[in-house]
Amino acid sequence: MTDVYSAEKRSAVMRRVRSRDTGPERTVRRLLTALGVRYRLHRADLPGKPDIVMPGRRLAIFVHGCFWHGHDCARGGRVPKANRDYWLGKVGRNRDRDVVSRAALEAAGWRVETVWECELKDEAALRTRLAGLLGEQTPPP
Template structure:
């Protein structure tokens, strides 16, 4: 099956896909703020530039889109019909990079938490999960 857009239109559509300040990321920030957590955004000095960082707790959060990072939910398992080989390779590269970044952060003494886009469907469960994470890793010093 061919793409419904021509190359220029597809390029414009893909260029609008953001990597920072996405709706899922803003929703996670809203929950953490409501829980009283303080955080920093997109620390470029850390491997992978985590979406949210709590330096006092040594916590790094990544908010991943299920499709882009190959989550095992229905949305993450979906593969476009057009250019299938490209997308399979792209998601595999993203997953490999995510694993490398998480390991590099752990080596530096950080705890890595991944929040999947699909988890936002049940905001109460996500709020409970984030509350437990904050309790497990109290602020140091």
């Protein structure tokens, strides 16, 4: 059984979806802080307004929700049954914007990484990946 909301209820639910300081974003920031890294948030002067920026390392990190950015995992591959065409277009536009932002950052000499929401299931692996991006050999526990 699926829940069908009224237009007002659906609007209220969608208004509560955050675009910054999300749970996955806070988790990545916590891991970076544990690695002893300093960073900046949501640099509006950079293409795509990356979620996490390390200017000295020329590293920009986007933390993407699998559903919203069409990741090729179980959650990202799910398309709502209601208003299917809208959601396909919405996710498609997000993906197109991601490609343009990444290309612009790379053209400006930045390293760009994307952390997907589903990667947070294995924090140890994500910590190791982040440490590798930073040039660390062994991340702290």
